[in-house]
Amino acid sequence: MPAPPLDEIDLETEAKQATWTLNFGPQHPATHTTLRLVLELDGERIVKATPHIGYLHSGFEKLGEHLNYNQYVTIADRKNYISPPMNEVAWHHAVEKLLGVELTPRCQYIRVIIGELARISDHLLCTGAAALDLGAFTAFLYSFNLRELIYDIYEEMSGYRFHPGYTRVGGVLYDFNDRVLDRIRKVTASFPKVYADITKLLFRNRIFLDRMRGVGTLSKADAIAMSCTGPIARASGVHVDLRKDAPYLAYPDFDFEVPYCEEGDCWARYMVRMEEMRNSVSIIEQAMAKLPSGPVNLPIAEKLNLPDKATTYNSMEGLIQHFELVMPNRGFETPKDEVYAAVEGPNGELGYYLVADGTEFAWRSRTRPPSFIHFAVFPHIIKDHMLADIVAVLGSLNIIAAELDR
Amino acid sequence: MSTAATAVPSPRIEGAPTAASEAILAKLVAAVGEGAFRVERFRDNIRIRVAPDRLIEVLTALKARAGCAFLAELGGADYLGYPGYEGPRFEVHYVLRDLDTNGFVVVKAGVDDPDPTLPTVFGLWPGCDWMEREVFDMFGVRFEGHPDPRRILMPDEFVAFPLRKDYPLRGRGERHNFPRLTREES
Numbered sequence: 117m118p119a120p121p122l123d124e125i126d127l128e129t130e131a132k133q134a135t136w137t138l139n140f141g142p143q144h145p146a147t148h149t150t151l152r153l154v155l156e157l158d159g160e161r162i163v164k165a166t167p168h169i170g171y172l173h174s175g176f177e178k179l180g181e182h183l184n185y186n187q188y189v190t191i192a193d194r195k196n197y198i199s200p201p202m203n204e205v206a207w208h209h210a211v212e213k214l215l216g217v218e219l220t221p222r223c224q225y226i227r228v229i230i231g232e233l234a235r236i237s238d239h240l241l242c243t244g245a246a247a248l249d250l251g252a253f254t255a256f257l258y259s260f261n262l263r264e265l266i267y268d269i270y271e272e273m274s275g276y277r278f279h280p281g282y283t284r285v286g287g288v289l290y291d292f293n294d295r296v297l298d299r300i301r302k303v304t305a306s307f308p309k310v311y312a313d314i315t316k317l318l319f320r321n322r323i324f325l326d327r328m329r330g331v332g333t334l335s336k337a338d339a340i341a342m343s344c345t346g347p348i349a350r351a352s353g354v355h356v357d358l359r360k361d362a363p364y365l366a367y368p369d370f371d372f373e374v375p376y377c378e379e380g381d382c383w384a385r386y387m388v389r390m391e392e393m394r395n396s397v398s399i400i401e402q403a404m405a406k407l408p409s410g411p412v413n414l415p416i417a418e419k420l421n422l423p424d425k426a427t428t429y430n431s432m433e434g435l436i437q438h439f440e441l442v443m444p445n446r447g448f449e450t451p452k453d454e455v456y457a458a459v460e461g462p463n464g465e466l467g468y469y470l471v472a473d474g475t476e477f478a479w480r481s482r483t484r485p486p487s488f489i490h491f492a493v494f495p496h497i498i499k500d501h502m503l504a505d506i507v508a509v510l511g512s513l514n515i516i517a518a519e520l521d522r
Numbered sequence: 523m524s525t526a527a528t529a530v531p532s533p534r535i536e537g538a539p540t541a542a543s544e545a546i547l548a549k550l551v552a553a554v555g556e557g558a559f560r561v562e563r564f565r566d567n568i569r570i571r572v573a574p575d576r577l578i579e580v581l582t583a584l585k586a587r588a589g590c591a592f593l594a595e596l597g598g599a600d601y602l603g604y605p606g607y608e609g610p611r612f613e614v615h616y617v618l619r620d621l622d623t624n625g626f627v628v629v630k631a632g633v634d635d636p637d638p639t640l641p642t643v644f645g646l647w648p649g650c651d652w653m654e655r656e657v658f659d660m661f662g663v664r665f666e667g668h669p670d671p672r673r674i675l676m677p678d679e680f681v682a683f684p685l686r687k688d689y690p691l692r693g694r695g696e697r698h699n700f701p702r703l704t705r706e707e708s
Contacts, residue, residue, distance in 0.1 A: 173676065175684065178684060345594075456628055479604060
């Protein structure tokens with residue numbers, strides 16, 4: 117007697133109905149930092165992804181109410197620790213808008229340069245690590261090689277390699293010296309070769325293209341509805357860039373283009389970042405060529421920025437001003453008002469909502485963190501993709517957990 | 523090239539809202555009238571203070587009639603003990619931007635203890651999802667109608683609201699008293 121045939125149709129529907137749960141993170145090499153996803157999977161297809169965040173919550177916004185406007189720059193550094201100078205520029209941009217001061221031309225240029233260096237550094241990490249996650253190790257090494265040179269600039273300009281803490285209210289810690297300028301020229305000179313290397317390795321790499329194209333597509337309407345900014349919005353065809361839309365610092369002086377794509381997939385986000393790096397290098401080269409001379413900090417008569425050491429030790433005004441600013445219960449006065457100010461960070465609009473109560477401590481320092489807003493999009497765009505696509509999409513969104521959780 | 527120290531003009535600038543931002547305000551006035559809100563200007567910010575019961579009406583008008591399709595930022599603040607402040611304890615701010623003209627406005631709505639509650643704007647901008655959850659997590663302002671009103675950064679068993687002004691910087695010892703999971707229980 118032949119065995120009864122298996123009821124295959126029933127088995128199939130049963131398998132389709134049964135989903136299983138997988139915990140991804142919080143400590144997993146492909147998440148880069150501490151973020152956790154609970155995935156509901158049908159086979160390897162993702163039915164639902166639920167992010168659980170907060171593992172790295174450090175109360176940065178609460179600390180902002182207990183550190184003064186100069187001290188908080190060290191905390192701003194640690195938010196997006198891949199591009200610390202951009203966080204510093206954003207923080208002091210908001211503080212200076214609150215105080216209503218305009219920086220000296222040289223300081224504006226210096227802030228543009230360090231901001232664009234941070235953007236290159238951030239994009240190099242994002243594009244390099246995206247390749248690393250998909251198995252292309254060499255491109256990652258090329259990009260990190262250049263990032264080391266950028267860290268050398270931070271070290272030379274401020275004395276600190278990873279978290280420079282370089283900006284101050286009304287100025288910067290030290291003026292650029294010749295050694296800093298040489299190192300910046302070295303980076304801009306070596307960038308085209310790095311770009312060419314990465315291009316040759318990846319742009320015609322079949323595996324890389326197959327895993328990036330058509331994966332994690334975000335439509336233009338969704339990008340606007342979900343408050344996306346920066347490369348993620350531009351990869352979906354939204355024309356937003358605060359450097360062009362609401363120019364700040366010295367950006368009107370420079371000639372640059374803002375790249376964008378229409379596709380909205382991981383590949384589009386990758387390409388937008390690669391092109392942005394070239395524009396950033398162009399901005400740095402223009403700024404280096406036109407770098408104004410003159411004072412970098414505001415005059416000490418403004419009673420805002422700490423005078424440099426030479427002024428402090430060699431002039432009475434400098435000494436008094438230094439004393440006034442560093443002693444408790446002194447410092448400068450702020451308007452009793454509140455302001456929202458944002459700059460174009462590497463990952464999108466990096467803004468601060470500052471409430472000031474008249475002292476030099478913020479009453480409330482709210483960060484508008486691009487990573488937080490972009491990670492909220494992740495569960496929507498990962499739906500119906502494969503488990504292995506998670507690393508591609510996470511990498512292309514460039515989620516930095518320290519900024520995500522603050 | 524070098525600028526003499528004496529020739530430096532005063533770096534103090536007042537700043538003013540851009541024409542595009544003022545245009546948004548004019549369109550809003552045309553849509554809902556002037557009685558619905560109070561306007562303040564500081565630097566390049568236009569602040570629109572609105573009562574909670576008219577919040578959705580004003581935000582809808584801003585989105586549909588004034589071109590502000592983009593919610594750039596949403597956050598809260600606690601004004602307990604703010605010098606010279608009289609008004610509701612919590613305020614939630616919405617930064618809206620017109621992506622075509624690049625004007626922006628800040629809408630502020632205040633709510634008071636006990637049980638501060640605002641209507642959600644999830645229907646207008648789905649991107650507010652996590653930002654509203656964060657305001658609830660940090661200040662305890664509830665958003666009525668939010669589809670997923672859980673804490674986001676703090677753990678679910680946390681009871682306090684850490685960014686409130688009456689919460690100490692060093693916490694109340696919660697992190698030392700979290701229930702400990704063993705390997706068998708996990």
